[in-house]
Amino acid sequence: MSQPLAIQFQTTDLEGLASAKGRIAVLADAGAPLSPGARRLDRLTKGALARAVASDAFAKLKPGEGMDLAYPAGIAADALHLLRLPKRCEVAQARKAGAAVGRAHGAGGTLVLAESHARAAEVAFGLAMRAYDFNAHKSGEKSTPGPVTMMVANAEAIARAAAPMAAVAEGVFFTRDLVNEPANILTTHDFAARLAAMQELGLHVEILEEDQLMKLGMRALLGVGQGSESPSKVVVMQWHGGPKDEAPFALVGKGVVFDTGGISIKPAGGMEDMTMDMGGAGVVAGVMRTLALRKAKANVVGLVGLVENMPDGRAQRPGDVVRSMKGDTIEVINTDAEGRLVLADVLWYAQERFKPTGMINLATLTGAIIVALGHENTGVFSNNDDLCNAFLKAAAAEGEGAWRMPMGDAYDAKLKSRVADIVNSCGRDAGAVTAAQFLARFVKPDMPWCHLDIAGTALLKSDSTLAPKGATGWGVMALDRLIRDKFER
CATH class of the missing domain: 3.40.220.10 (Leucine Aminopeptidase, subunit E, domain 1)
Incomplete structure (x- = not known):
């Protein structure tokens, strides 16, 4: 790297x-x-x-x-x-x-x-x-x-002050490398292997394969990847730096290593950029690397769903109905609205297994957030003011643009399906909001949660202050600061 x-x-x-x-x-x-x-x-x-x-x-x-x-x-x-x-x-x-x-x-x-x-x-x-x-x-x-x-x-004092920042920089670089890699290199196999290699830093890493995911009932996630030669996986990374009896904070990332759109195929122009559709998983990996490098005094678990969305004879079709791990049925209106299907199962698994103190998920989820906010700010959606405000404060302190977006029950009407519990795509209007409303269905009522839509900030066509054009690593600095400020004593 x-x-x-x-x-x-x-x-x-x-x-x-x-x-x-x-x-x-x-x-x-x-x-x-x-x-x-x-x-x-x-x-x-x-x-x-x-x-x-x-x-x-x-x-x-x-x-x-x-x-x-x-x-x-x-x-x-x-x-x-x-x-x-x-x-x-x-x-x-x-x-x-x-x-x-x-x-x-x-x-x-x-x-x-x-x-x-x-x-x-x-x-x-x-x-x-x-x-x-x-x-x-x-x-x-x-x-x-x-x-x-x-x-x-005072060389020694400055070196001590710079050491934690060096760990953050390495985490950001790890994220940038992952997001910049072409999809023929960064397959689901390769991605999982790079995460498994972080065990040498003290992380506990598990790779859940398709047979295990089927037993768990992750049919929403598996449906996305069923047209690809690369098997779908979920990778779980645990950092135990806090008290042994303290529940962890959870980070969940969308890891679509390439997104053709599936049967609802994307236009050819610009499809090469869909190598970055695993950006959410890349940020989670970078944060976990940073925490391990600086020996963070907190318990954090990072979970990423790794899939590839390809149009094959076995690929998921528009109109298919899949059952999520939670048990809700989902009518797949658009196979290009696949990231929320991946996150739905991983979010539920994170809550069922780890009972976290809170959750933040990251995903290059919608083009609609770019229409709303451009490339300056990530869209922030949340069910909890305390967690949301703490994250926004951390992002501002690190100079990473973030802006809170609305949520509300009125948007849920657009999620109704004629043949299933919900649909996975609700059309163009309020597209980023309805995607967040979809994810909220898979968050338990008492679980503090934020959804970060990083579609506009994960990869840029021009230089930014701290990065050349390409992958930015947006979110690693803000999430590391959040964990330091909110969870480390």
Whole structure:
């Protein structure tokens, strides 16, 4: 898997600045005194750094943005990267500054002059997150990124502060790799194997095969994958970091490794992006990896339903009726509304087996949420204000866009079926809401629950602040923060 850059923290060495190779990134602010390291660089460059910081171009930069001085005289570095970052700045601004460094980082290496800045660890996190590059399937010689060194006033303290963030970054990278993988590589077999390999981190991992799923009554999930050569699976990942007698919190993910739409086949244009329809399962996997890496003091279980939705002679048809593990019958109106069928059974199984304190499910569930919210925010649906507000607070703290959407009994009328208990698809209007209402049928009345529709945020066609175009890993940071704030003591 892709690994975040290893960042070395060392005490500021003023004498070593002249001979530093590659790029030097300097934190400064318009109108503020230069740091000791910046003053040293300014003397070496005969005032070039101070003139740049005093320029109109630098003053127009927003906090977290930067500008380059190419091939400055007096030092060995190829460029000075000046970042506008006030001493008192927001977390998001510090991460943005780090991301600017990570975007430009190359084979020559980078030295970040952070010194006594209070947000140095967050700068390092932003750098690591933005330096991600998925090149597993590119042929030819691959360039190896150079070393990253961060000069700080107290190297040990900053390294301690950055360690949990490094675990989060690795979890995000794991999610991004999964979402970016093509479907001929990331089959249900391969996905399950990658999750099973996390046992070496201390997770307890079980893989439930089709015969076990049939015995459990997961016919809604099995119906989705019955047209594929790749067998359907449910993977259960348990992290026991809290009290032994304490019920876990549950994370549930939709893992459709490729979605053709089935018999209700999708248009050809853009179907290649349906490799990301396992994004919910990818986020759950990334969170579980993060919890294990940082030895979280909480009990959390992650469950993912892995299927492939293909049009085959055995494939599920529009008009079929399947019985869920709960016992409800579902009329399949549209085989392209398959994710909710997968989640219905896994949600019920999670409650029956683990009796969790609460549940959050994630899924690239509807195009309707993209119409409603675009690519800036994930749609949040919930039956519990406390859990929902705690998640929204965590997402805001981590800079991951999330917006609460409405639910209500009035929408349930659209779920009624002529031949079964409910239908799986209710048409275009309020499509994201009716999908959430469908899932709510498989949540027990006293179970705190959130549904996160990440169809618009899991994969982007352009760069974002902390990620290149492609998979974002949205949700790993927010869910890790939620678990830290709400469940760890």
